[in-house]
Amino acid sequence: MSAKNKQKLNIIFDTNILHTESESYLVTEEVNKLIKKYTNDSDLVIEWFIPETVLNERIYQMRKVGDKLLNPINRLEFLLGHKLAITLDTIYKGIEDVTQKQLKELNMTVGKLDSEKVEWNRLVSDATFRIPPFEVGEKEKGFRDSIILEIVAQIVGDSPKTPSVCRVIFICRDKIFIEACENRFKDNKNVKIFNSIDSLIGYIKTIKSKISEKIINKVSSKASLYFFDDDKEKGLIYDKKILERIFDEYSTKIKSYPTSDCIVKTGTRWITNPNFNKKVNNRFHWISRIEIDRKAFYEPLQRYDQLSLNYPMTSEQTPGLYTGSNTVQLGKYDSLGSFGSGKYFSRFNNDLLNQSPISEGKVVFDVYWSVSISPERYIFSKPYVDKLEYVTSNWDTTVKLYN
Numbered sequence: 001m002s003a004k005n006k007q008k009l010n011i012i013f014d015t016n017i018l019h020t021e022s023e024s025y026l027v028t029e030e031v032n033k034l035i036k037k038y039t040n041d042s043d044l045v046i047e048w049f050i051p052e053t054v055l056n057e058r059i060y061q062m063r064k065v066g067d068k069l070l071n072p073i074n075r076l077e078f079l080l081g082h083k084l085a086i087t088l089d090t091i092y093k094g095i096e097d098v099t100q101k102q103l104k105e106l107n108m109t110v111g112k113l114d115s116e117k118v119e120w121n122r123l124v125s126d127a128t129f130r131i132p133p134f135e136v137g138e139k140e141k142g143f144r145d146s147i148i149l150e151i152v153a154q155i156v157g158d159s160p161k162t163p164s165v166c167r168v169i170f171i172c173r174d175k176i177f178i179e180a181c182e183n184r185f186k187d188n189k190n191v192k193i194f195n196s197i198d199s200l201i202g203y204i205k206t207i208k209s210k211i212s213e214k215i216i217n218k219v220s221s222k223a224s225l226y227f228f229d230d231d232k233e234k235g236l237i238y239d240k241k242i243l244e245r246i247f248d249e250y251s252t253k254i255k256s257y258p259t260s261d262c263i264v265k266t267g268t269r270w271i272t273n274p275n276f277n278k279k280v281n282n283r284f285h286w287i288s289r290i291e292i293d294r295k296a297f298y299e300p301l302q303r304y305d306q307l308s309l310n311y312p313m314t315s316e317q318t319p320g321l322y323t324g325s326n327t328v329q330l331g332k333y334d335s336l337g338s339f340g341s342g343k344y345f346s347r348f349n350n351d352l353l354n355q356s357p358i359s360e361g362k363v364v365f366d367v368y369w370s371v372s373i374s375p376e377r378y379i380f381s382k383p384y385v386d387k388l389e390y391v392t393s394n395w396d397t398t399v400k401l402y403n
Contacts, residue, residue: 007167007207010159012049012111012152014172015057017197021394023066023095026058026102030197030392035106043208050103051111051151053144059099066091111151118150132180145177153184156191163190171200198289198366202275209279216276219284219378224273226371226380227288236369237288240385243269246290246365253390254363257296262358267293277368285370285386292364295357296395361395 018027025032038046050058066088073086103110123146127134133149134142152170160166169192172178178193185191194200206216228235237243247254255264270293274286368386373379 006043006045008160008165009044009046009204009207010049010155010166010168011046011200012051012155012168012170013054014148014170014174014177015054015061016173017171018050018054018058019061021065021396023062023069023091024098026062026099027106028392032106034197034201035108038204039107041208044204048106048108049111049155050108051148052113053147053151055099055103055110057144059095062095062099063092066095111155113147113151114154117154117157123150132183133174133177135176142176145174145180149177149180149184152181156185156188159190161188161190166190167192169194169200169203171195171197196272196289198272198275198287202277202287205278206276209276211279219373220274220276222378222380223284223286223371226383227274227286227367227369228271236383236385237271237367239383242367242385242388243290246292246388249388250363250365250390253393254292254294256363256393259296259298259358262296262298265295265297267295269293274369282375283370283372283382285368288367288369289391290365290367291362294361294363294395296359296361298358359395361393363393364391365389366391 013027013031018031020028027035035048038044039048069091070086070088073084077084125131126146127140127143130136132142133145134140152168156168159168167190168188170181171194172181173195178195181193185193192203194203206213209216226235228237254266257264270291272289272291274288277285277287279285366389368389370384370386371380372382374381
């Protein structure tokens with residue numbers, strides 16, 4: 001298919017989608033894989049945008065991580081007895097070089113702000129009256145987001161308006177920012193806003209499948225309840241014992257420690273709405289993402305294997321969790337990316353309940369599953385879990401490890 005006849009996608013990333021606790025990587029591994037997979041797609045022409053404010057925010061975040069490298073270098077200089085001529089300027093120059101290299105490798109376009117096109121009086125009024133993306137509070141918060149929003153608006157303004165020709169997609173996790181975007185672009189039929197990379201991938205696959213969005217949206221709402229109905233406490237996640245399988249097959253990934261002298265407690269399991277993967281005849285294939293909250297606690301006297309799969313279970317427990325009165329929730333993300341209500345699902349030990357966590361993070365899995373759907377009445381039958389896949393895990397390295 002010639003580029004002229006391909007659907008165009010202008011995809012824009014917010015900082016919270018790209019952020020990674022590294023001084024060496026501009027984007028997350030998930031975003032890196034996404035861009036490399038779809039850059040030369042046979043059906044789509046995709047341009048990847050990083051607003052200049054987002055780029056500068058990421059450089060600032062990388063510098064903050066880089067700052068921590070200087071003290072070990074000073075200690076090494078003391079040990080060796082001579083200077084290594086490495087300063088903060090050296091580290092910052094390295095970050096700038098690696099950033100420019102990765103921008104080129106990923107073929108990312110830096111979206112710059114045309115300040116003459118900004119309605120500054122409106123922006124000042126929004127800041128004064130705390131209109132999103134400005135947040136309610138004693139102190140003004142939201143200026144950087146407001147500049148990112150102006151850059152997104154200018155990209156939208158420069159893009160073709162017909163959805164079948166071009167769609168502008170903004171990826172952001174911040175609920176207030178998403179609210180501002182939805183209000184700003186409510187009349188733009190070619191603009192889509194997603195709160196995660198997996199939902200973006202589902203949308204890309206929907207476009208490539210040539211199935212109408214209307215049909216996908218209709219079956220997606222049913223697929224969500226089919227996989228996990230939190231009100232009725234039923235669904236594929238229960239029938240196929242998916243959480244039990246995850247804790248059994250990936251116990252090492254789940255109980256990985258940020259340091260050798262701490263223990264990990266798992267918390268809420270967040271389940272996103274399923275994203276469309278592909279359609280084969282009348283069989284629809286989906287990907288449901290499960291994110292498991294984790295907290296690490298410093299245990300100076302004794303280290304437990306808190307995820308032992310041999311620990312005695314009760315009917316209320318999930319393999320991989322140990323007993324106690326503290327409850328964990330199983331919940332869903334809502335459409336704006338914030339946490340929805342969940343059902344109590346299992347229990348774990350509360351011996352460390354009075355301690356503050358030294359680090360917090362998540363471990364993420366994708367569940368690939370499929371179901372036959374009748375074309376007339378959209379009746380679901382013959383469900384099958386194709387595979388479980390570990391996606392990524394992280395710890396917040398900004399949390400102080402020792403008090």
